[in-house]
Amino acid sequence: MSNQKQGKLICVGTGMRMAGQLTPIAQSYIENSDIVIAAVPNIFARKWLQGIAKEYICLLGYYSDVEIEGKDRRDTYRRMADTILDQVRAGKTVCAAFYGHPGIFACIAHMAIADARAEGYSAVMEPGISAEDCLVADIGIDPAKTGMQSMETTQFMIYQHVLDPTCLQILWQPGLAGDLSLKKFETNTAHLQILVNKLARYYPLEHEVILYEAATNPMEKMRIDKVRLGDLPTALLRQITTLVIPPAKAMQFDQAVIDQLNAIAEASKVSQQAA
Template sequence: MNNASLIVVGLGIKLISHLTNEAKVYIEQSDKVLYLVNEPVMKEWISKVNPRAESLDDLYTKHSLRIDCYRAITEYILAVLRQNLHVCVVLYGHPTVFAQPALDAVIEARKQGYYAKALPAISAEDCLFADLLIDPGSSGCHSFEATDFLVHKRRFDPGGHLILWQISCIGILGHAVGSNQNGLNVLLDYLKKYYTLDHEVILYEASQYPHLDPRITKVHLELLAQAQVSQITTLYVPPREKALFDRSMFEALHTNITDIQ
């Protein structure tokens, strides 16, 4: 086992408020901190608490294709780790949720004999559950990246909660800029197969600052393609109907019917 280590942490969504004490200690005490965050205040704070901090912003915008940027970031993280340092990588949100470079770095570092792990953090999905008062256990929950959802024809139950991420960049392999009307039109055409046009959906954006409320915009499905979305907009589709009750399974479980219906 090598003496160096790699710890990947997330800042959560809301400025400072979501940062855990565990993550804070690693940021302060690591030999080297590499960060990729979109909030200037957090960038300044990271550099202040650890003068050995370095931004990964240049690598994130170095290539036209996002996948090439991700690979470059992963390779750089591993290169710094090989300098026999205790490295902390800091990301926005949760460090393994839509954060492929850090996830790949942890996996590869372990293969190479380094101690590497990712710490839990508050993700946008956690905020969504709280702000929309959703219990994912009430009827099941499907969560997909929007492009993946479409091109792989992911199976899902319309009777459960459906969450679709990154709807602003559907089908875009590079860095998303401006609106993506075609992507939303394709998504709408697909969802129409499972939901009525008057089915109410929610465009959601978690609050990034303690003094601001989240964005919760309710629209009928038929108006989805006309809706205003940003790079952090998530689509939540409520259950279409209550799930069917399987009486034979109920009988096999010997469960009181009043406890399950």
């Protein structure tokens, strides 16, 4: 007999654009779960979810927690995960829905799944279409060509990350660059100048970078604005902007490794001839 408790959690992504980017399995969980708990900013997507869910809780209002003295985004995310867990503990099948992919730059789903499993509940994540998936399609870049590094902008600024300028770089949340308070949802020119100064260790200021925003509904146009790296502090950066930095240098062979691989191939040729 299984010890699994009755409540269940399924975290799904709604994609970046509701029309067409929701997977059939995510839709089935949204329609059939006892309750849908969602943090989906697009109003049309929200209305649609509310319309088909048996019961619905919207988490967006929780973001105003950051206005309370002593609280920051981490408290907001904790309260969202706790709200999800309360419904699982009540024995319900809970579908937690997030825009894009529920597990990419979205810690709430990871927190809720870890907590649910630790308490003995079944908890799974279904993948969704993320901003990164859309930018690969919209900009027309294949991460396989040069390799890709992908990180959060403020994390890049405050940690000793090392960038490889021969790779494609994806910097998430540049619109929040440099906010150490974890209370703001914007950046400013002073913070962006510090970002540019750090990027200038790897790239010339003339290097062209891309400000990308996927369309979130079929009537909207995507944004693919190319700007000089040095002009980034005065560019328009929004909460939904992703910064894409194409490679600035050609990849260099690692001849020592190539020599080792060739030596193995040569040795196996010699042993085949001897056999």
